[in-house]
Amino acid sequence: MTDSRLAVIVLAAGQGTRMKSATPKVLHLLAGLPIVAHVLATARELDAAKVIAVVRHERDRVAEAVTAALPHAVLVDQDEVPGTGRAVELALEALPAGFDGDVLVLNGDVPLLDAATLRGFLAAHRAEGAPATVLTAILADPTGYGRIVRASDGAFERIVEQRDATDDELALDEVNAGVYAFGLSGLRDHLASLRTDNSQGEKYLTDIVGVLRAAGSSVSAMPVAEPWLVEGINDRAQLSDAAARLNALIVRGWQLAGVTVQDPATTWIDLTVTLAPDVELLPGVQLKGATTVATGAVIGPDTTLVDCEIGEAAVVKRTDGTLAVIGRGATVGPFAYLRPGTDLAEDGKIGTFVETKNAKIGAGSKVPHLSYIGDTEVGVGANVGAGTITANYDGVDKHRTVIGSHVRTGSHNVFVAPVRIGDGAYTGAGTVVRKDVPAGSLALNVAPQRNIEGWVGANRPGTDAAKAADESGNK
Ligand code: UD1
Ligand code: CA
Secondary structure, three states: OOEEEEEEEEEOOOOOHHHOOOOOHHHOEEOOEEHHHHHHHHHHHOOEEEEEEEEOOOHHHHHHHHHHHOOOOEEEEOOOOOOHHHHHHHHHOOOOOOOOOEEEEEEOOOOOOOHHHHHHHHHHHHHHOOOEEEEEEEOOOOOOOOEEEEOOOOOEEEEEOHHHOOHHHHOOOEEEEEEEEEEHHHHHHHHHOOOOOOOOOOOOOOHHHHHHHHOOOOEEEEEOOOHHHHOOOOOHHHHHHHHHHHHHHHHHHHHHOOOEEOOHHHOEEOOOOEEOOOOEEOOOEEEEOOOEEOOOOEEOOOEEEEOOEEOOOOEEOOEEEEOOEEOOOOEEOOOEEEOOOOEEOOOOEEEEEEEEEEEEEOOOOEEEEEEEEEEEEEOOOOEOOOOOEEEOEOOOOEOOEEEOOOOEOOOOOEEEOOEEEOOOOEEOOOOEEOOOEOOOOEEOOOOOOOOOOOHHHHHOOOOHHHHHHHHOOOO
């Protein structure tokens, strides 16, 4: 049910300089989704009356990701005044006139925080009745975070940023998690009074706490149970730490749902992937995007699948695939490269060192070895010989190859498209098929073999080859 007394503000306007990236920090991917999308997903779960996202750096790209993650989020543009305080100040202007509830502020770069923790935090804030509550964490290494400064009686006093802290303050290990709950009344006025006389020349939201205290209000702090929940992502080291943490949770979730994962440390599963019970994932598997795997399928080792659909009991070994559909009981690999539009029907086979693209391969048909099959349709029960190439590209346009049902093509064939092989036809080894082959025929175009007897002895006398031939009696 919608919490009509709750508004959530997600801060996503910063550049993220410490990422040293052309991509805005909050758009870097974590388990297949932009960092900020994780924060928005949590905001959605809280069912707030309003979710506001503040954007500025690479505005359009970030706005697009925000809208994709949460279509009803309201976008607010930050102006040239920098700082998290300014971001919140502008966000408040987007609140409906009559709104008078709590404002939950979330940093757009703290992606692991879950809705259950935030619900507990909000409940504590509401029970306490303080004008502001700050989520804190005790970190073994607090470097980079704002430190929580407490009075000698333990009461919450203020937050000091790493760059503005004294040595004594830097030694404090309780940090600001970047998550705050405020009562709306009063927040507006106090935000307007924030100054920019700090090392970064920014309006720090964190100063609001000291301002409220100075105005005689109490501020409460709630430490989070598990510090990793509030780890922020500022650089690429923190990005990979968070990715590993989230992946471990995702893998564990699938294990509890009945998926065998042999080696969680080398198995990477995007949040957007769907797996059925009794799927088996061998070491070195990456499943990405909209990939789905049906029950009984075995994936890996060393397989990457992006947006693929894998059928029941299929086996996909040492394969790289994108936008491919693999049917029930089919086998793929080892060492297959499945490009977009690959569609292998049930019990089919795409074997070793085979590349496929826009290839619809019928039930029970096999392409077992060393082939390139592109812009091709294969009927049912066909066998495509080892070393087959569909020559689909004439240098300008792509053309189709159609291979009928129950066809047997010889090894080392080239199908020069457009070309069509009728049902039940055969082709000889080494055939370059340039013309259609009628159903039931055998196509051959290789010149008859000629043996010139004694050629090696006459032309390569004294070589090991000549000696070997001699010893065998030249038979
Ligand atoms: C911030 C806190 C710090 C806290 C840490 C927790 C401040 C001043 N400091 O530091 O106390 O320990 O988070 O992770 O708030 N943003 C804007 N507009 C801006 C600047 C930033 O929207 O003008 C957004 C960023 O996109 C980011 C978030 O606010 O999502 C936090 O900004 P960041 O620069 O990462 O702050 P920290 O230095 O991590
Ligand atoms: Ca940060």
